[in-house]
Amino acid sequence: MAAPYVLHMMTPLANVSPFDVNMAADAGISIIVPYTNITQKDIVGLTQDAMFSRDPRNAVRTGIFIGGRDASMALDMMDAAKKSMFPPFQISVFVDPYGSFTTAAAMIAVVEQALRKTGTESLKGLEVQVYGATGVVGGIVGLIAAQAGANVTLVSHRGAEAIQGKADDFGRRYGVKLNCVDMKTEGKENLLAKAEVVLCAAAAGVQVLSKQELEGATKLRVAADINAVPPLGIEGVDVHDNGVALPHGVGVGALAIGNVKFKVQHALLSRMQEATKAVYLDFQDAVETARGLTA
Ligand SMILES: NC(=O)c1ccc[n+]([C@@H]2O[C@H](COP(=O)([O-])OP(=O)(O)OC[C@H]3O[C@@H](n4cnc5c(N)ncnc54)[C@H](OP(=O)(O)O)[C@@H]3O)[C@@H](O)[C@H]2O)c1
Known part of the structure; x- marks a missing residue:
């Protein structure tokens, strides 16, 4: 049986977005853990803590969602998370600060x-x-x-x-x-x-x-x-x-x-769960998905 999908939701703000929590739950993720007031320097430790604790076969059943209100900061956090990973422990990352992407x-x-x-x-x-x-x-x-x-x-x-x-x-x-x-x-x-x-x-x-x-x-x-x-x-x-x-x-x-935005976010959260190899999703994946939905 596949291990349960775990989504670690990280934000530099005082709370993760309730909108994003609901979106993750409606995409079928039942283990959603918020981490608040996160800074760039916290990312490496949190990422490695999340990835080392799972059997490498289940690494892909682990995801990080990065929120906040600053696109550049969120992209830097995603880079830091990616750089802290190595085979066979890679886990997925989806970055969407304030739903902006x-x-x-x-x-x-x-x-x-x-x-x-x-x-x-x-x-x-x-x-x-x-x-x-x-x-x-x-x-x-x-x-x-x-x-x-x-x-x-x-x-x-x-x-x-x-x-x-x-x-x-x-x-x-x-x-x-x-x-x-x-x-x-x-x-x-x-x-x-x-x-x-x-x-x-x-x-x-x-x-x-x-x-x-x-x-x-x-x-x-x-x-x-x-x-x-x-x-x-x-x-x-x-x-x-x-x-x-x-x-x-x-x-x-x-x-x-907003109707298309909702579908894009749902699709990207589903993509994380269905992935057989870790995925790293940002605004470029969001726009590709949105264009597919409106073609
Ligand atoms: N439908 C959806 O799915 C969805 C999802 C997320 C956000 N949103 C909406 O997207 C919009 C942008 O979100 P955000 O978080 O980026 O907004 P925000 O930070 O609250 O404001 C965006 C910008 O609006 C400008 N602004 C503020 N007061 C103004 C005024 N009196 N006249 C003209 N411009 C003014 C400011 O830019 P300047 O000072 O540079 O002019 C401000 O930086 C919001 O309306 C939000 O509700 C919609």
Whole structure:
């Protein structure tokens, strides 16, 4: 009989996310252990403690989930966990800080689907603007869009310098270029006049774009919002909308994206359990899965 699957959920925060605990349970994992206030230096010890305690044949029945609210920190933790393993003890790692990897992946896949419906094959070469880019979701959604070949501008409402560090870090890690602008200095009107795709990942309950502002977005093809808490991020785009007509282009709402995010996270948790060899899952696996679901 296969050994029970054990998921060690680690976070630098004071609590692991109840959302992620429920997702793991609904994916069939019954042994879920939270570890809180974890720092980078704790990862090696915890990983080796988890891997040495199991018969090597059952190593693959052991997984680490890394959460938190900082994508770079979570990716560094995953690297530290991987580097601390060696045969035959390798265990799986899935990193999804604040659900941002699966959420951003779903957002990109749903936007690409909306683009295809209007005759545009991909994000390649498009002017993509990310609002709320200093947030963990906004940064990753910008990174994935850049990897897909878009010209990405990260927009912050508190100064370009607030976002530049993250853009530089992603540039170093993944060789992408992310432009950073301050919403107030640049002016929303000027920005929107150039936008072909808008990805709105601002804080819950914050409206970023009004209907009137969207009138000026004459090149817009798709505008997507991930905020499901009223007031929503884009006026005129309701949570369930998936292709609603805007003054220019179409809109996609938070729950149309959330529905795909939910399936992506479930699929990746299932992949950990079904693996016969350890797997290491990050936003790149999430986007591949999301694209498969929306193809
Ligand atoms: N549907 C799902 O599955 C799902 C999953 C996870 C998260 N979410 C949603 O995704 C969104 C982003 O999450 P997050 O944790 O990254 O958010 P967050 O950290 O709370 O906020 C993201 C960014 O929003 C911007 N912002 C805050 N107040 C603003 C204002 N008054 N005007 C304009 N921008 C403002 C800020 O960026 P700047 O200062 O740089 O402008 C902030 O860094 C949230 O709405 C969250 O609820 C959805």
